[in-house]
Amino acid sequence: MNTNIFKIETRLPETEKQISIFTTATDTETRERKTSESLKSLIKLFGLTDRTSTDGEKMIATAKSKSVAVYQASDSFWYQDDDYFAREERKFSQELPDNNSAQDLALKFLKENGLMLDAAAIHSVSYTTVIAAKPDEKTGDEYNTEVHVNFRYSLDGLPVFGPGAKTRVSFVTDSINSGVYHFWREVTPQSKKRNLIDPKLALEIHAKNFRFSSLKEGAAKVIINKMELGYFAMSPTELQPALIPVYKISGVVSTESLPEYVFDHHVVAIKYSEADVKTMGFNIGNVKSLVF
Amino acid sequence: MATKGIEWVNEYHGRASNLSNNDNNAQGFYNRLSGTKSFEYGDDLAWDQDFEESGTGSPSAGTDSSYADNVDVVFFSGHGSSSGMLFGKSNRDDGRARPSELGLGNKDCEWLVVDACEFLSRTDVFNRLRGAFKGLHYILGFHTTCLDVKDRGEKFAAKLNDGQRVRNAWINACAETENSGTECAYLRADSSGTDTFNDHWHGKGSVSADPTGSVSLFYLKTSC
Numbered sequence: 001m002n003t004n005i006f007k008i009e010t011r012l013p014e015t016e017k018q019i020s021i022f023t024t025a026t027d028t029e030t031r032e033r034k035t036s037e038s039l040k041s042l043i044k045l046f047g048l049t050d051r052t053s054t055d056g057e058k059m060i061a062t063a064k065s066k067s068v069a070v071y072q073a074s075d076s077f078w079y080q081d082d083d084y085f086a087r088e089e090r091k092f093s094q095e096l097p098d099n100n101s102a103q104d105l106a107l108k109f110l111k112e113n114g115l116m117l118d119a120a121a122i123h124s125v126s127y128t129t130v131i132a133a134k135p136d137e138k139t140g141d142e143y144n145t146e147v148h149v150n151f152r153y154s155l156d157g158l159p160v161f162g163p164g165a166k167t168r169v170s171f172v173t174d175s176i177n178s179g180v181y182h183f184w185r186e187v188t189p190q191s192k193k194r195n196l197i198d199p200k201l202a203l204e205i206h207a208k209n210f211r212f213s214s215l216k217e218g219a220a221k222v223i224i225n226k227m228e229l230g231y232f233a234m235s236p237t238e239l240q241p242a243l244i245p246v247y248k249i250s251g252v253v254s255t256e257s258l259p260e261y262v263f264d265h266h267v268v269a270i271k272y273s274e275a276d277v278k279t280m281g282f283n284i285g286n287v288k289s290l291v292f
Numbered sequence: 293m294a295t296k297g298i299e300w301v302n303e304y305h306g307r308a309s310n311l312s313n314n315d316n317n318a319q320g321f322y323n324r325l326s327g328t329k330s331f332e333y334g335d336d337l338a339w340d341q342d343f344e345e346s347g348t349g350s351p352s353a354g355t356d357s358s359y360a361d362n363v364d365v366v367f368f369s370g371h372g373s374s375s376g377m378l379f380g381k382s383n384r385d386d387g388r389a390r391p392s393e394l395g396l397g398n399k400d401c402e403w404l405v406v407d408a409c410e411f412l413s414r415t416d417v418f419n420r421l422r423g424a425f426k427g428l429h430y431i432l433g434f435h436t437t438c439l440d441v442k443d444r445g446e447k448f449a450a451k452l453n454d455g456q457r458v459r460n461a462w463i464n465a466c467a468e469t470e471n472s473g474t475e476c477a478y479l480r481a482d483s484s485g486t487d488t489f490n491d492h493w494h495g496k497g498s499v500s501a502d503p504t505g506s507v508s509l510f511y512l513k514t515s516c
Contacts, residue, residue, distance in 0.1 A: 055450070055454055057450075078464075078467075082460075085460075086459070086460070086463055086512065086514055088489065088510055088512060123472065124472070124473075126472075126475075126514075126515035127514075127515075128512065128513070128514040128515075129414075129512070129513050129514070130510065130511065130512050131414065131417070131418075131510075131511040132508065132509075132510050132511075133418045133508065133509045133510075133511075134508050135506035135507055135508060136506075137418065138418055138419055139418070140418055140509070140511070146514070148514075148515055150472045150515065152472065161471065162471065163467070163468060163469050163470055163471060163516075166471070166472040168467075168472065168515070181467060183468075210310055210312075211309045211310045211311065211312065212309055212310070213310065214303070214304065214305055214306045214310060215306055215309060216306045219306060220306065220309075222309075235443065235447075235468050235469055236468060237443075237447070237468060253308065253309050255306070255307060255308050255309075256307075257307040257308055257378060257382075257387065257388070258307065258308040258371055258373060258378055261308070261371070261373060261409060261410075261437065262437050263309070263437070264437075264439070264471075292312070
């Protein structure tokens with residue numbers, strides 16, 4: 001690693017020598033059955049009609065402003081009420097539940113409907129925020145129109161990163177649920193664990209990646225300020241045969257043209273073969289890259 | 293005729309770290325969205341001046357009337373910040389399309405998509421970007437940093453083709469491709485007699501008249 005460019009300002013993760021592998025169901029028959037079953041139960045849960053359609057990627061049921069979409073590639077769904085989801089009107093700011101109430105409501109909703117999984121835990125509360133500015137106003141009028149309770153996932157005590165591992169329950173009042181998305185795949189632990197690569201090797205692989213190949217000494221700095229071991233879950237639209245063991249490397253790059261911008265990269269944390277790429281679904285991005 | 297253009301950068305020649313997926317990301321949008329393909333420029337052929345209003349900034353090499361403002365929707369995928377969209381080469385203009393150099397919609401553009409970090413940071417957003425709206429309906433982007441992903445453009449295009457509102461399609465595509473810590477955003481213009489809130493892609497639903505004159509702006513950010 002070129003220490004004139006890279007600086008490590010974090011402790012490397014203390015890891016076991018091996019990591020569990022979690023696979024998912026990807027055969028077509030199983031996926032179709034699970035999608036169909038999920039849609040039926042969600043139609044009942046959200047009070048929708050049983051008229052359904054598909055866009056080839058999702059099965060969708062609608063009723064007036066409400067819709068639920070079940071992703072055929074994963075065990076994920078997204079419910080939205082368009083009358084309330086991501087709206088801009090100020091009236092939606094008046095009765096938002098406070099943080100604690102929103103968390104209680106979200107937990108109650110998920111538990112009562114069998115959606116609160118052991119792997120999930122509340123991570124944060126966030127908002128849809130609107131700022132409206134009349135002509136020539138420089139600052140505008142700022143208010144929140146939705147509160148979101150965000151859940152993240154962990155397996156074997158390790159975080160699951162990526163867009164395919166999150167649940168969000170959203171409210172505009174104590175009694176109006178504006179949306180729920182639940183992006184997750186049911187996983188099965190495999191009996192055989194895989195050897196982890198050393199975190200130092202992962203950092204070397206990361207530093208040698210083409211992303212940094214054109215940075216010049218004296219003109220660029222890369223500070224690594226966090227490194228975590230975990231798994232990566234791809235978008236709910238993707239078939240992913242196994243969650244990918246990764247080191248998540250976070251840091252800050254500074255160049256003259258773009259001072260201090262942060263990055264999150266993921267380095268595959270196990271040594272893998274071409275067969276693994278096919279069976280575990282490591283095709284991330286436009287290259288079968290160790291770093292994505 | 294509905295027209296579209298894309299520009300993307302992966303190779304930054306040391307101006308910033310390289311990126312990996314912006315070609316696929318932008319091309320997914322270009323190939324999936326219904327309409328006429330007007331231009332695609334990537335890496336060293338993607339230039340900041342293509343987004344800039346003629347006569348603005350220094351250097352003032354803007355040629356948006358031939359590119360970004362000559363299509364209905366233009367999609368940029370690369371590095372960004374609240375200071376602008378960053379390009380890999382600086383020898384055409386200065387390699388950065390700054391907010392103060394934008395002026396879109398006085399020819400054609402309705403929607404500018406900036407799939408890049410922090411271009412729509414809420415900090416000083418109205419001061420920075422009000423001048424960009426010369427008939428433009430929306431800028432869609434991120435308040436925070438975002439991931440370098442291969443498929444957000446395609447997902448966004450698919451949702452537009454399905455008839456979702458432009459704003460919903462962007463928010464939904466971002467949620468499907470980002471971690472929950474990311475916040476996507478849009479900046480929308482409206483004026484008397486216009487309804488850009490309900491904008492759809494051409495042929496897929498209503499499209500508002502262009503907001504001009506005294507324009508109100510609406511900024512929305514939400515977690516993915």
